Amino acid sequence: xxxxxxxxxxxFKGRHFNHLLIIQAVRWYIxxxxxxxxxxxxxxxxxxxxxxxxxxxxVQCFVPAFEKKWKNYARPVGSxxxxxxxxxxxxxxxxYLYRAVDKQGQTVxxxxxxxxxxxxxxxxxxxxxxxxxxxxxxTLDGSQASHQAVAELKAEGVLPAQTLIRTNKYLxxxxxxxxxxxxxxxxxxxxxKMFRNAEVTLSGIELENKIKKGQFDTSEIAGPGAMxxxxxxxxxxx
Numbered sequence: 293x294x295x296x297x298x299x300x301x302x303x304f305k306g307r308h309f310n311h312l313l314i315i316q317a318v319r320w321y322i323x324x325x326x327x328x329x330x331x332x333x334x335x336x337x338x339x340x341x342x343x344x345x346x347x348x349x350x351v352q353c354f355v356p357a358f359e360k361k362w363k364n365y366a367r368p369v370g371s372x373x374x375x376x377x378x379x380x381x382x383x384x385x386x387x388y389l390y391r392a393v394d395k396q397g398q399t400v401x402x403x404x405x406x407x408x409x410x411x412x413x414x415x416x417x418x419x420x421x422x423x424x425x426x427x428x429x430x431t432l433d434g435s436q437a438s439h440q441a442v443a444e445l446k447a448e449g450v451l452p453a454q455t456l457i458r459t460n461k462y463l464x465x466x467x468x469x470x471x472x473x474x475x476x477x478x479x480x481x482x483x484x485k486m487f488r489n490a491e492v493t494l495s496g497i498e499l500e501n502k503i504k505k506g507q508f509d510t511s512e513i514a515g516p517g518a519m520x521x522x523x524x525x526x527x528x529x530x
Contacts (some may be wrong), residue, residue, distance in 0.1 A: 370394030413441030
C-alpha cells in the first residue's frame, strides 16, 4: 500500500497549513456539493479552523497546478468526439461552457466563453486539438457557429479535411447527460462572481470528473490498495 509522504511537496512550500489539509479541502470542494463554508465546517470537525476565503484562495491557487500534475498521467481519449455547449451563470449573466466527450463518455476538453459564436468555437477546438490527437469524427448540435468553426479549421489545416462531421441529436445525448455532472456541482455555488474564478473552479470540477471516469493511469506511483488521498499526494509530489 502506498504510504503518505512525510516531506511536504515542493508545490506547498511556505504554506502554513499541512499540505494534506489543503489537498483535502480543495478536493472536497471540487468533488461534492459543498460551499466554501461547508468545507470550513467539515474541517472544524477535525479541529482545523478556517475561514471560507482561505478555501477560496486555495481553490484558485492550486487547481491549475493540480490539473498540470494530473495531466502527466492522462490516458488518451477516443477519436470520435461529441461536442455541445451548456450554460453557466457568472456575475448574474449566462456564459457558455463548451464541452466534448468521446464515444465512451471520457471527457475530452472544455472551454468557458463569454459568447456563443464562431470565435469561441474555434478557440475550443484549437484547445482540444492541442491537448489530444485530432479526431476522426465530430458530432455537433445544430449550432451554425460550431459548423462554421470546423469548416474554418479544416481550411487552416488544424483539422484534417477527412474529419467526418455529423449532426445527430441521439448521439449527443451522451454529452447532454454528462453536462449534468458539472451543473449539479455548480448549484450550491449560487453562481460565480468572477469569470476567472469560474474558469478555475470548473477546471477543478472537470478534473475530478475525469479522475472518477478512470482517465488517468497512476499505477506506477500508487498501488491498487492506495487511498484517494495517497494517490493525490503521489501525483502532486512528482
